[in-house]
Amino acid sequence: MNTGHTDGPFHASTPGPTLTQRMASAQESAAVRAHAPLTVRYTVYFELTSHATMRETEQHIKTFFLNLSLSPVVGYSDGLRETSIVVDIIGTPDDRHNVLALAHVLKNLHRQSSVLVTWSSVSSILV
Numbered sequence: 001m002n003t004g005h006t007d008g009p010f011h012a013s014t015p016g017p018t019l020t021q022r023m024a025s026a027q028e029s030a031a032v033r034a035h036a037p038l039t040v041r042y043t044v045y046f047e048l049t050s051h052a053t054m055r056e057t058e059q060h061i062k063t064f065f066l067n068l069s070l071s072p073v074v075g076y077s078d079g080l081r082e083t084s085i086v087v088d089i090i091g092t093p094d095d096r097h098n099v100l101a102l103a104h105v106l107k108n109l110h111r112q113s114s115v116l117v118t119w120s121s122v123s124s125i126l127v
Contacts, residue, residue, distance in 0.1 A: 013014040020127060027125050028090070039124045044087040045116040046106045049077065060109060064102040081089050090124060 016041060017025065048054060061068065068089045075084035089099060107115040 008109070015016040024125055034110060038093055039122050040091055040093055040095065040119050041075055042087075042089040042091060042095065042117065042119045043120045044099065044106065045048075045075070046085055046087075046090075046103075046110060047082045047116075048072070048079070048085050049112070052109045053113045054085075057109065060105050061087060061102060064098050065091075065095075090122070098119050 027102050052060075061070070068083065068087055071086045071088070073086050075082050081122070087102075089095065091099070098118065099119070103115045103117045106112075
């Protein structure tokens with residue numbers, strides 16, 4: 001039944017986008033208007049060795065970034081199983097220097113020959 005009441009720009013009786021879809025669309029439009037910086041997903045892969053505890057490792061990571069995800073994973077290097085950690089950071093291109101510095105710290109902390117860092121452009125939205 002159309003009561004003539006409207007819910008913002010959408011009529012209550014007219015099927016249309018869900019609230020989440022409208023919010024996402026509004027955020028996308030605002031980001032485009034503001035020329036929002038590119039979003040980059042950085043991922044750092046390293047082996048958790050006996051040279052440092054997870055708590056020590058986390059303290060070092062938090063000196064670089066406060067918003068991230070840490071995931072314990074099973075990895076294989078040269079066919080040998082190892083306990084690994086994956087660090088995911090959503091940032092901007094300007095964060096690349098800090099990500100590489102973090103990788104260098106983790107490499108030294110865990111006495112590794114290398115630490116893998118990947119990055120890719122991503123689209124993101126906070127809902």
